[in-house]
Amino acid sequence: MGARAVSLLQRSGALVALVAAIVVGAMRYYDFLTAENLLNVLRQNSMLGLVALGMTFVILTGGIDLSVGSLVAVAGVVAARLSPAGSLVALVCGIAAAALLGLVNGVLISKVRIQPFIVTLAMMIAARGAALAATSEQSVSLGAAASGLAWLGRGDVGGLPVPVLLLLLAYLVGWVALRYTRFGRYVFAIGDSEEAARLMGLPADRIVMATYALSGALAGLAGVILTARLGAGQPVAATGWELDAIAAVVVGGTLLSGGQGGAGSTLIGVLLLGVIFNLFNLEGTITPWWQWVMRGAFLLVVVVVQGRLQRREAHG
C-alpha cells in the first residue's frame, strides 16, 4: 500500500464508515432518514460532541483529559445553583468553573510536570467529589429565573435545536482555530514533537495549559446544556463520558500520540458512533449491553489498525 493510500485511509476511514452506516440505515430502516431521527441523533450527541472537541485539542498536544465527565457535572451543578441569579450568570459561571479546574490540570501538567493521566485522574475523582459535596449528593433544580437556560436546552432556531447549533458552531470555531490561528498550529507542533517545538521557540507550557483550560471550558458548556435539558444539575451526571469522548476522538482518526488529526475528524467520529448506536436502537434487538461490547471492540480495532498504518508509514 502506498503512503498516500495509507494516509488517505487513516484520514478518511471514519468518513467512509459514516457514509456506509448512513446508507445501511437508509436502506434498512424506514425511520432512519427522517429529519426527526437525524436531528435526534445530533441532539443526543451534542454534549458529548462538545466534550470530544476539547479532548481533541488535548490529545493533539499528546496529552489526555480523564476529568471531563466530572467537569461536566461540576459545571451543571454550578449553573443550577446560580440559576436564580439569571441565565447568563449561570452559563458564564458554569463554564468558568470548569475552565478553571481545567487550567489547574494544565498547570500541574506543564509546570509541576506530573503525567497528564494522573493529574486528570485525580481531578476526575476530586471534581466529582466536589460536585457531590456541594449538593449533598442531591440534584439541584433550575431556578425559575433561568428561562434562557431552558431555551438553551430545549429551544430551536429555525428548526435546528439550540444544542445542535452550538455544537456545529463550536466545531466551526474549533476547526478555524486549529487550522488558521497560531494557537492551533502550536497545538499540532507540540503534539508532533515537544522538544522540536521548544527548540523552535514556541511557548509550549502556555499552549498546554490553554488546551486543558479549553477542554474544561467545553466540558463546562456541555454541562450547562445538560443541566438545561434535564432541568436540574446532577452531581452524578456524565459519568464515563471521558471514555466516550476519547473513543470518538480516536475513532475519528486523531492519533493518541499527538500531532495528527483535527476537529473535523472528531466530529465524524462522534457522528459515526452516534449513528451506529442509533441503528442499534432502530434494530431494537441489540441490547445496550451488546452496544458496550461493540463500542470497546470497535475502539480496539481502530487503535490496532491505526498503529499498523502508522508503523507502515514510518517504514515506507
Next chain:
Amino acid sequence: MAQSLGLEPARRAPAAAPASLRRHLPGPQYAALGALVVLVVANAVFTPHFASTSNLWNVLLQVSTVVLAAVGMTLVIATGGIDLSVGSVMACAGAVAAVLLERGTVLAVIAALAVATLIGVVNGTLIATMRVQPIVVTLATLIAGRGIAQVISHDGELVTISDPAFMQLGRGYAGPVPVQVLIALAAVAVALFLLRSTPFGRYVLAAGGNPAAARLAGVPVPRTIMTVYAASGLLAGIAGLIVASRLGASDAAKIGQNMELDAIAAVVVGGTALSGGRATIVGTVIGALIMQVIATSFNMLLVPYAWSLALKAAIILVAVYLQRPRRV
C-alpha cells in the same frame, strides 16, 4: 563526556542538592507505613468505635478485594504499564460464575477465572506485540468488559447466587479470619514469592526499569509484559468472585466499579513509581489499607462520601509528585 552526560538542563537542575538530602529520608514504603500508623492511632483516639475488633476485621474484609486487584496492578505498573480494565474484569468473572454455578461450583469458578485471564491476555498481547499504548487498550477492554459482563448475566439482570460453597468465598470464616482475607493474603504471598524468588520477578523489574538494557541482557520483554497483564486479569477475576459472593448476586453494573482507581491509588500511595522498574507488594498492601482506613473513618465520622473522594485525589497527586522520576 558531554555525550554520556547527555541530559537536558530541565532535568538536571534540581538533581544535586535533593539527592543528598533524600538519602537521609526514609524510603516510600516506610513513609506509607508511618502514615498508616498515624492514621490508625489518630482514628483509635478520635473516632468512636474505630478501635474495636469487629471494626478492624471489617477494614480487612473490605480491603481484601482492592488488595487483590492492586497486587496485579503493581506488577503491571512495575513494567511501566497500566491496567484500567480490572473493574470490568471483576464484573465479567462474577457474571460467568453466577451463570454457571448451577452446573457445578468448581466449573463455574474455573470458567470465570479463565475468562478473566483471557481478557488480561488480550490486553497483554495488544500491548506487547502490537505496541498499542496500555492506557488505550485497557480503556477499550474496560468498556467492552462491562458490556460482556452485562450480556453474560442475561442482558443486565441481577443473577442471584445461592450455591453454599461459593458463598464461602465472600462470607465464610476460617476461625475468626474471613476467607477472603486469607485469599488476599495468599495472593500477596504468591506475588512476593514471584517477585523475589523467580526469574520472572526480575524480568518484570528489568523490563520496566530499562527495556533497552533488559533486551540486550536477553530478557524476554514481550513475554514478561504479556504475563503481567494476564496475572492482573486473573487476580481481578478472583476479586470479582469474592464481591459476587459477598453480594449474593452478580450485579454486572456495580461489581468492580471504579476499582481501577482504587487499585492505582493503592499502588501509588504504597510507593511503586508509575514510571516502572520498581515494585513493592508490601507497600501496595499498606497503600490499600491507608485508603480503606480513611474511607472507613470518614464513614464512621459521617463525613460525606464526596469529601473522601477529594481527599483520595489529593493523596494520589501528592504520592505521584513525591515519586516523580528523578535522574541520579
Next chain:
Amino acid sequence: MTAGAPLLRMEGITKRFGSATALDAVDLVLQRGEVHALVGENGAGKSTLVKILTGAYRRDTGTVELEGQPVSFDTPAEAQAAGVCAVHQEIHLLTHRTVAENIYLGREPRRWGFVDWRRMNADAAALLLDLGLDMQPDAVVGSLNTARQQMVAIARGVSLGARVLVLDEPTSSLSPREVSILYALVARLKAQGTAIVYISHRFDELYAICDRVTVLRDGRLVETRPLAGLERLDLVCLMLGKRRDELRHGTTAFAEHQARTAGEPTTAPLLETEHVGGGSRLRDVSLQVRRGEIVGLAGLLGSGRTETARAVFGADPCARGKVSIQGKRLDARSPDDAIRAGIGFVSEDRKAEGIIPELSIRENLTLAALPLLTRYGVVSRRRQREMVDRFMERLGIKASSADQRIRELSGGNQQKVLLARWLCTSPRLLILDEPTRGIDIGAKGEIQGLVNELATDGMAVLMISSELEELVEGSTRVVVLRDGESVAELSGDQLSQQAIIHAMAEGGSTSSPGIAPDHPVH
C-alpha cells in the same frame, strides 16, 4: 576573510554539569562568510558549545559577542531572533507537518489574524527556489528523506535571517549526490556573508568546504587555525591529543602483561563476519576473531564500530552479509539468539543500555545468567549469592553490599558489574564497546588486566575503543573501520598508533590490499 571585526566571538566559555566540567574556558571566533569546522572526539564538548551558542544551555562563565554587541541567549527562540540557528544531527522538525509550516512555524504570515496559507506556501516556494532546492512546500516533512529534511531545517534557518548557522553532522546520512546539493547551499550562504559552523567527522568534507578549524578535546580548546596546510594526520593527532613524534607506549594495564601473541592462525575463527552491512552507518565490515585473541575495532566516531557490534549481537537487524560462529551461520535476530550462541555484549552506553538503575548489584549482575541459576522455576538464592560473591571478589567490585542499588555505584564499578553479568554466563565471545570510557584510572587498569586474563584463558574478545594505547597494547590485531567499512587490519609490527591514525584518516593500508581505500572526494 580575516579583515574587520568578527561576526561572533565566544570567549572563556565554561560549563559544568554537576561535578563534571563539559567546557573549560573555550573560545570560538567566527568571521563573516566563513565555514568553520568544529571537530573533536566524543566528549570533547562540541555539542555543549553549540547548545550554549544557540541558547539551549546557559553558560556558567564567559562572554558572547555578536557583531561587537554582548549577547546572552536564554532560549533557542532568543538566539533565533538574533540570527543564530542550529541544524541538529537528529533533526528537530515536525514530521507530520508540511515543509512550509516547518519553515514558518512561529512566524506564520497572517491576514486579519488568521494564518495565510496561500502566502505561506508561496513564500516557502520562493525561498526554496532561491536556495536551489527542488521541493514542494506542501510536502509533509515526514515523507521526505533525511537529506531533504536537513535542507528544510537549513531553509528555516535561512528564512529566520540567520547570520550564524550551525550544521551539526549534516552529512551523516546523505548520499554523495545529496552532499553536493548541501555543498552548493553552503557555498551560496557563505557568499551572502553567513558564518557557518560545520561539525563533521568526515575529513573529506571538512577539507572540501571549510576555511578554518577549531579543535576541542575533553572540554578544552586545543587549537584554532586555517585548515589549509594542516595535514590530515596532524588533525587526527590534535583531536586525539597525540603528537606525531611522540606516540608513547606503556600507559595501559595491557603493557604490564606479556605482549599478546597472535592466536594460532591455523585454528578456525570463532567469529567471522563477511561483508556485514545494514542501517545507514554500516556498509561492509569483514573481520575474524579467534579463541584467545583480543581483536581491536578502531575508527573515528560514526565509522560503524558500535553498529558492527550490535549487528553481530542481534540487537539491530543485519541486512547484508553473513555472521558465523565456529563456522556455523548465526544471523541473530535478537540478543537472545546471540546469548544462546555464547556471546556477551557490554554496550558503550552504560546508562541507557547497560544498568537497570533501580535494581541491586546482585540482580544486575545475574540478569543474563538467571536461566542457569533457576531450578524448578525458583532462583537458587545460594547459587546466586555464590556467583555474586565470586565475581564481586574477582573483579574487585567496591560496594557496601551486593544489595546496593547499582545506580549508586561509580562508573567503574558499574562497568565491572556489567562485565560480570556476561562472565557468569561463561561466554565464548565477549564484545566490549568502549569498556573503559568514562571510568577512573584505577578501575580502568583493573578492567584492562581482566580482559587480558580472559583472553589468555581462551576467550575470544572483540574490543571497540577510541583509545589508541588501549588498542595497540591490548589487541592481538586491530581492524580499522572508516565510513562503515573495514579498511585495514593491523597486526604484529604493523600495529602502531601511527598506523591506526593513518588508516582512520586516509583509509587503506598495506596489510589489506584487497579492500579498496578510496573514498569519493569532492
